[in-house]
Amino acid sequence: MAPSAIPPETTTALDHLPVNVSNETNGQNGKINEHQLKNVETTSLVLRTFRCLIADLCEQFKGGHPGSAMGMAAIGVALWKYVMRYSPENPNFFNRDRFVLSNGHTCLWQYTFMHLVGYRNMTFDQLKSYHSTRTDSICPGHPEIEHEGIEVTTGPLGQGIANAVGLAMATKHLAATYNKPGFDVVSNTTWCMVGDACLQEGVALEAISLAGHWRLDNLIVIYDNNQITCDGSVDLANTEDVNAKMAASGWEVLEVADGNNDVEAIVAALVAARSSTSGKPVFVNIKTTIGVGSKVAGDAKAHGAAFGAEEVANIKRAADFDPEKSFVVSETIYDFFREVKARGRELEREWEELVADYGEEYPDLASEFALRVKGEFTEDWASIIPAKGDFPTVPTPSRKSAGLVCNRLAAKLKTFMVGTADLSPSVNMIWKDKTDFQHPDLRPACGITGDYTGRYIHWGIREHAMAAISNGLAAFNKGTILPVTSSFFMFYLYAAPAVRMGALQQLRTIHIATHDSIGTGEDGPTHQPIELAALYRAMPNLLYIRPADSEETAGAFIAALSAPDTPSIISLSRQNLTQYPEYSRRDGVTKGAYVFIEQADADVTLIGVGSEMGFAVRARDVLRDKYGLRARVVSFPCQRLFEKQPREYKAAVLGYRTRIPRVVIEAYAVNGWERYVDAGYSMSSFGHSLPGAAAYKYFGYDEELIAERISGFVSVVKSEGMESIRGEFRDLNVNDH
Amino acid sequence: MAPSAIPPETTTALDHLPVNVSNETNGQNGKINEHQLKNVETTSLVLRTFRCLIADLCEQFKGGHPGSAMGMAAIGVALWKYVMRYSPENPNFFNRDRFVLSNGHTCLWQYTFMHLVGYRNMTFDQLKSYHSTRTDSICPGHPEIEHEGIEVTTGPLGQGIANAVGLAMATKHLAATYNKPGFDVVSNTTWCMVGDACLQEGVALEAISLAGHWRLDNLIVIYDNNQITCDGSVDLANTEDVNAKMAASGWEVLEVADGNNDVEAIVAALVAARSSTSGKPVFVNIKTTIGVGSKVAGDAKAHGAAFGAEEVANIKRAADFDPEKSFVVSETIYDFFREVKARGRELEREWEELVADYGEEYPDLASEFALRVKGEFTEDWASIIPAKGDFPTVPTPSRKSAGLVCNRLAAKLKTFMVGTADLSPSVNMIWKDKTDFQHPDLRPACGITGDYTGRYIHWGIREHAMAAISNGLAAFNKGTILPVTSSFFMFYLYAAPAVRMGALQQLRTIHIATHDSIGTGEDGPTHQPIELAALYRAMPNLLYIRPADSEETAGAFIAALSAPDTPSIISLSRQNLTQYPEYSRRDGVTKGAYVFIEQADADVTLIGVGSEMGFAVRARDVLRDKYGLRARVVSFPCQRLFEKQPREYKAAVLGYRTRIPRVVIEAYAVNGWERYVDAGYSMSSFGHSLPGAAAYKYFGYDEELIAERISGFVSVVKSEGMESIRGEFRDLNVNDH
Known part of the structure; x- marks a missing residue:
């Protein structure tokens, strides 16, 4: 490995720095400029300038969150100027440190430091677009992944810290998989900023437990401990011992007493955190004052509103600035941060050299690594998916079908990291010879094995963190890791805020959602989803796919794998499903809906969906045999995919030009x-605790009854004409429950 | 207060019991029968009988969760026989201890103890209906509130412990409000059983923090520490120090080493927990073995499946029972529990006497208390809601309108407990002179006041626990407390699993959901709900109500208060809304939809909704002035309420008999x-970070553009006929974002 060529001004007197600053041994070390760190005057100028700038930026549009951004000024200087390893001129540098702003409302803080250190797009003009009406702003009200230098979109509290856990896992996993002695090709640190709120949200608490369990010592969470939330003092709602709680969760805890001004102490703590040998994630508790430098310092009033012109002037006076001037950033400030770019270029150069040498030493591994860096699969996934003929034709639960597809993919594709929220025996996601993702030294009990190369994840009973951390895995470097989560469909309601964040961020995750209807049975209404599909069918950029049999399950995976910017939920049965190899088609699934059974001169179109397809097919037989009615059947696994089809295709499937009614059958x-049909045979209440078949029967899912009701509906239409039902949707499954 | 008349057999040798058992001073004391407690042989027989019975009950239908139920046998004996204060013959006795089975899958454990102690409906025949196809079973796969003796429905993990926090809060609040020296008319304890899973779920962790903060020393959580979940050892996914974490969260921690057999130690711990003077909630960590007595004891295999006939026989042999006989419960067992009924009757009698004496001493307070016990409001809520003329006619955000209604209700009706997930400045739920719900000794920081009489709740940034704990408040005694929660609408996605549990349990809570559309503005797409209404409109037994102005907001509260068995979400704007006193009608809201502006010979019906009503009304003007088209406007705040109306009403509002198209306008x-309209002017993507008005504009919400698109659509219909659009829904808001 080539020695670092450190720019001259960054090599002074590192020995005299406090705790461990001079002691770092961890990979490419962007050395710390102690000379400037000890220059109290310059630092003070930077902090004062920064705070006045924040006040000005919020004031111009009379909004925003100035208080925490001001309180975190010194933390920002420590991070962006001294500690973090990144390259402002190439925000996507693969081995960069990842930074997550979990308290996303303070984004102006991040944008401003990104500007000061020279992120290529973050001009002063852009900085001033915060809270403006500019539609081309890269400074939205919360950080958004679309914009360079932002690792994940945050804002809904608690998500960011969970994402950070995923980013740190990704590093651990890739390092364990690809690093070789002397070749730490993956060695970045993940930094995450949290406020008081993130430490209260359940998803964060779940993620904190997991980070401690996995001993992610490359994760450093910085707590902006200002003890203020919207309502006022944190003590209004939280009086626990945060440090003790983190320690009990397996974290190392460090503290900084004066986070407002003591950049040196912050740097020392952050460097100590990075170089710690505790083998634990580190929680750096830094005491700050919200709105420091303003009249409302330490008060909730500083949180979520601009200060007003008068107070902004006061802030400037107190900071020894001209109250008449706005947006003042002197050249001294830019000079102060100027070394960062050069250091970043140097980090990149070092890494590229390292990877080049690695390629000579380990050519096979290096070429696989190169594919992963590019975000490409290492094998052709399409050839791995079983053919129709490979599936059993006996009735099969689609959760089992999903295992038949996904286990093969996971075994062969290193991109896959597959996990479950403690439902391994139910979701069929374990493949032969899988290795668990675990800390290699974790052998506390009966038969636990695994290490960081492992790609099977035991999430515990933490659905929300499972999905949120998976977003972090997917966001590490797009395409490098494809997380597959699994649980009962009903419990994707727990995970919903994170599933949404994945869809919003265009991060591909595949969610395996089993036990997807009242057919799940005796666990009862708490476990029987009724309304949840409505959420996921309405959610932008999400594929909610309900396959009807094994062949359609293969189609669901093909659809998910063909959509690099879209997460999918594959919705599966607990119970056995009839297989329809003569009708079902994987390519039909990828179109969202297709004609399952065509019928000349049909009287009605039945729409069958996923686990309830059998009712549609059997009702068709009863309609024919008992009522002399001809029914065609459409399989409709995914509304969003169907909407993407050309109008002609949609018209052909649904029969826009025919004058026969359409009925959907789904539990x-x-x-x-109602967009697609004139009547529905559906659920209008919660479910009931009965064995699956009995639960279906209880709620009228019985082909005889279905056919009777549909026959009655078709008769009305025949006698009174299609116009008689126009605009008045019919619920055909009316029962007393 | 009358001295307790203790039945003779329960008064022996209490002095010799371990820690504190003999020391209890806490209200009506159902004294502990030490004679039986010390009878090791009888206890062993009870435990062995219980475990064999569980194995038999699961075996008959080849399903269920036997393992934990067997492991918790001794805990059950301690609770139902010795420690809990309740009356099996009157499960609704007001001052009973509340018991919550947060690990609800072990419900057979609870049902079996309920049978043994003589709950009036829990016959042996009913016990055997667990997992059967009997539709009249009161033994569903998870406990359900509909059935006597079950306090809350549990199953989705983590919910139960949060409910228990709510039940304990209810006791504290009612006790602080109504108890007088010598008259502890509300004095019950809340017991909650949790497994390993409940301690991993985020909602539980949020609730645990709050219970510690509020110092709910009447809450005792019993941890069935068997270290097994579905996947295997808990160590697979959780290696934290649970006791230390609970202590850091403000809980007292007690431990029992042998939870399988040592009933005496368990009783001692539980009694110590109840009589503790630590002023903290108590966590009793009891080590047990899942499936104890079976071959798979201590293994995940014992968790979620029946053992099989052979192993059931082995279990019986090991228990010294006849392997050929099933469902054996000897009279000795019933004798063992026989005292419980008498003790329950005595508890009731004591309480009734106490309340009678209280009525003589404090007649006014007692009559108010009597109303609360009956679940009735103490004043006429209808007369408190402002009249139309009381509202300002200037543009007003509906979140402010909601404050104008709810603050008056909350000030006058003691039934209301109103809280917010840390958004007090945004949601307008604070009324003049409100008192915070806080522990009275909590004065740690700047200006925090409050006590347990307080009815304003600072939930912290814990939306999920807010809703789940509120379910507990509402479940304490139906109608006694009406919880009102508040947050941004988007964050009711975090709370959704608990909102669902409230709807499923028919518990009335009012959720105040502000910032309900892209109009919320610059916070961006993470804060702008697009798809969430689809979930809540589909959720059974939930009213999602979007009022258009102050008058409709009054209507929303009337609808919510008129539905004692249904929770509501009232969905409100951040931004100013035009007031329509000439059109808006509170009684229209209670019907779900109504004609807002009638129009003779209309060309089109526009459906306006909530915060976007203004676009419909203004588009109507543009259609008339620019396109010569006549539009009628329907206001449609709540789909579920509309569905309850007679067909004639629905037809009149929507114009089933007319041949003009209907268009909904909503962001x-x-x-x-699609059930109600032929075309929609709606959102098909996530939102964008822009100030509210600009966000609307960006997504095409502009009356000129809306009118133009609707005019085009109406032209097509006029020229090609209604039949041309049949069954092919039109999206009129097509843009490039």
Whole structure:
């Protein structure tokens, strides 16, 4: 490995720095400029300038969150100027430190430091677009992943810290998989900023437990401990011992007493955190004052509103600045940060050299690594998915079908990291010879094995963190890791805020959601989803796919794998499903809906969906045999995919030009199906605790009854004409429950 | 207060019991029968009988969760026989201890103890209906509130412990409000059983923090520490120091080493927990073995499946029972529990006497208390809601309108407990002179006041626990407390699993959801709900109500208060809304939809909704002035209320008999509206970070553009006929974002 060529001004007197600053041994070390760190006057000028700038930026549009951004000024200087390893001129440098602003409302703080250190797009003009009406702003009200230098979109509290856990896992996993002695090709640190709020949200608490369990010592969470939230003092709602709680969760805890001004102490703590040998994630508790430098310092009033012109002037006076001047950033400030770019270029150069040498030493591994860096699969996934003929034709639960597809993919594709929220025996996601993702020294009990190369993840009973951390895994470097989560469909309601964040961020994750209807049975209404599909069918950029049999399950995976910017939920049965190899088609699934059974001179179109397809097919037989009615059947696994089809295709499938009614049969609330059908055989209440088959029967899912009701509906239409039902949707499954 | 008349057999040798058992001073004391407690042989017989019975009950239908139920046998004996204060013959006795089975899958454990102690409906025949196809079973796969003796429905993990926090809060609040020296008319304890899973779920962790903060020393959580979940050892996913974490969260921690057999030690710990003077909630960590007595004891295999006939026989042999006989419960067992009923009757009698004496001493307070016990409001809420003329006619945000209604209700009705997930400045739920719900000794920081009489709750940034704990408040005694929660609408996605549990349990809570559309503005797409209404409109037994102005907001509260068995979400704007006193009608809201502006010979019906009503009304003007088209306007705040109306009403509002098209205008995903309209002007993507007005504009919400698109659509219909659009829904808001 080539020695670092450190720019001259960054090599002075490192020995005299406090705790461990001079002691770092961890990979490419962007050395710390102690000369400037000890220059109290310059530092003070930087902090004062920064705070006045924040006040000005909020004041111009009379909004925003100035208080925490001001309180975190010194933390920002420590991070962006001294500690973090990144390259402002190439924000996507693969081995960069990842930074997550979990308290995303303070984004102006991040944008401003990104500007000062020279992120290529973050001009002063852009900085001033915060809270403006500019539609091309890269400074939205919360950080958004679309913009260079932002690792993940944050804002909903608690998500960011969970994402950070995923980013740190990704580093651990890739390092364990690809690093070789002397070749730490993956060695970055993940930094995460949290406020008081993130430490209260359940998703964060779940993620904190997992980070401690996995001993992610490359994760450093910095707590902006200003003890203020919207309502006022944190003590209004939280009086626990945060440090003790973190320690009990397996974290190392460090503290900084004066986070407002003592950049040196912050740097020392952050460097100590990075170089710690505790083998634990580190929680750096830094005491700050919200709105420091203003009249409302330490008060909730500083949190979520601009200060007003008069107080902004006061802030400037107190900071020894001209109250008449706004947006003042002297050249001294830019000079102060100027070394960062050069250091970043140097980090990149070092890493590129390292990777080049690695390629000579380990050519096979290096070429696989190169594919992973590019975000490409290392094998052709399409050839791995079983053919129709490979599936059993006996009735099969689609959760089992999903295992038949996904286990093969996971075994062969290193991109896959597959996990479950403690439902391994139910979700069929374990493949032969899988290795668990675990800390290699974790052998506390009966038969636990695994290490960081492992790609099977035991999430515990933490659905929300599972999905949120998976977003972090997916965001590490797009395409490098494809997380597959699994649980009962009902419990994707727990995970919903994180599933949404994945869809919003265009991060591909595949969610395996089993036990997807009242067919799940005796666990009862708490476990039987009725209304949840309505959420996911309405959620932008999410594929909610309900396959009807094994062949359609293969189609669901193909659809998910063909959509690099879109997460999918594959919704599967607990119970056995009839297989329809003569009708079902994987390519039909990828179109969202297709004609399952065509019928000349049909009287009605039945829409069958996923786990309830059998009712549609059997009702068709009863309609024919008992009522002399001809029904065609459409399989409709995914509304969003169907919407993407050309109008002609949609018209052909649904029969826009024919004058026969359409009826959907599904054991969910019908909401949303009205777009495609004139009547629904659906659920209008919560479920009931009965064995699956009995639960279906209890709620009228019985082909005889379905056919009777549909026959009655078709008769009305025949006698009174299609116009008689126009605009008045019919619920055909009316029962007393 | 009358001295307790203790039945003779329960008064022996209490002095010799371990820690504190003999020391209890806490209200009506159902004294502990030490004679039986010391009878090791009888206890062993009870435990062995219980475990064999569990194995038999699971075996008959080849399913269920036997392992934990067997492991918790001794805990059950301690609770139902010795420690809990309740009356099996009157499960609704007001001052009973509340018991919550947060690990709800072990419900067979609870049902079996309920049978043994003589709950009036829990016959042996009913016990055997667990997992059967009997639709009249009161033994569903998870405990359900509908059945006597079950305090809350549990199953989704983590919910139960949060509910228990709510139940304990209810006791503290009612006790602080109504108890007088010598008259502890509300004095019950809340017991909650949790497994390993509940301690991992975020909602539980949020609730644990709050219970510690509020110092709910009447809450005792019993941890069935068997270290097994579905995947295997808890160590697979959780290696934290649970006791230390609970202590850091403000809990007292007690431990029992042998939870399988040592009933005496368990009783001692539980009694110590109840009589503790630590002023903290108590966590009793009891080590047990899942499936104890079976071959798979201590293994995940014992968790979620029946053992099989052979192993059930082995279990019986090991228990010294006849392997050929099933469902054996000897009279000795019933004798063992026989005292419980008498003790329960005595507890009731004591309480009734106490309340009678209280009525003589404090007649006014007692009559108010009597109303609360009956679940009735103490004043006429209808007369408190402002009249139309009381509202300002200037543009007003509906979040402010909600404050104008709810603050008056909360000030006058003691039934209301109103809280916010740390958004007090945004949600307008604070009324003049409100008192915070806080522990009275909590004065750690700047200006925090409050006590347990307080009815304003600072939930912290814990939306999920807010809703889940509120379910507990509402479940304490139906109607006694009406919880009102508040947050941004988007964050009711965090709370959704608990909102669902409230709807499923028919518990009335009012959720105040502000910032309900892209109009919320610059916080960006993470804060702008697009798809969330689709979930809540599809959720059974939930009213999602979007009022358009102050008058409709009054209507929303009337609808919510008129539905004692249904929770509501009242969905409100951040931004100013035009007031329509000439059109808006509170009684229209209670019908779900109504004609807002009638129009003779209309060309089109526009459906306006909530915060976007203004676009519909203004588009109507543009259609008239620019396109010569006549539009009628329907206001449609609540789909579920509309569905309850007679067909004639629905037809009149929507114009089933007319041949003009209907268009909805709303800045949400359109899913579900297709039931009522032929076309939608709606959102098909996530939002964008822009100030509210600019965000609307960016997404095409502009009356000129809306009118132009609707005019085009109406032209097509006029020229090609209504039949041309049949069954093919039109999205009119097509843009490039």
